[in-house]
Amino acid sequence: MNDLQETIDLQRSVLQLTPEGHPKYAVALVNLADSLHERFVRRSGVDNLREIIDLRRSALKLTPEGHPKHAVALVNLADSLHERFKRQSGMDDLQETIDLRRSALQLTPEGHPECVVALVDLADSLHERFERQSGIYDLWEIIDLRRSALKLTPEGHPKYAVALVNLADSLHERFKRWGGMEDLQEIIDLRRSALKLTPKWHPKHA
Structure with a gap:
């Protein structure tokens, strides 16, 4: 010090x-x-x-x-x-x-190494506002941002499973409010994919 x-x-x-x-x-x-x-x-x-x-x-x-x-x-x-x-x-x-x-x-151009970080950071901050104000437009934007982040994250990337879960969680927030069956099906698919990438010994596997 x-x-x-x-x-x-x-x-x-x-x-x-x-x-x-x-x-x-x-x-x-x-x-x-x-x-x-x-x-x-x-x-x-x-x-x-x-x-x-x-x-x-x-x-x-x-x-x-x-x-x-x-x-x-x-x-x-x-x-x-x-x-x-x-x-x-x-x-x-x-x-x-x-x-x-x-x-x-x-x-930040789409191909820039920091683009995914920028997408995730903005989505996370909007989610913090959504938790306090429940703004519908925030939720829609969060989903779009997290979908873009997932698209730009290669399947073998260490953060790929996290990107799957983040998008699933945001879609689940929308499903809880409006009950869209398309959202529910996508949530199931995303979480199933995330589970396949999570080792059994990992604390998040359960």
Whole structure:
């Protein structure tokens, strides 16, 4: 922890000595935010999280749309806001997380390695809102996103079974409300496929 604190102190000094218009100012913001996040993971201090969000918000302003790091800046801020939402349940934080993740997804081509991650992250955040507000349009979008994530996940991928289960769970939410037999059949097929991929010794097999 002493080495990490020394790194934070040095990065804070670098940020203070770097003019806002300097090409490396955004890098200094990100470096300090990343180190503070590492400390946050170890200590879970809300004050750390507040500063991380402020730094990531400032970095995003300096990497506008069209900048090669714009999508990364969107995701970094979304992740930090989501951390705060998990602790404080502020719906404003969740809404901004959704907006940022939607923007990041729109900037991520379908063949990009991060496309599946972007789809899953947005679906998960929408699901958190759905759990609280039961919005029908959220559920429809979650299903579409999880279907797309499954389509882009190869059958031999370690996350393929998870993608099957996630889509099945979302379809089950819709089935519970509207009772569509097509949804029920797809749920059965998806869960059967997931079960075949889950070893008997795996805790999720039962």
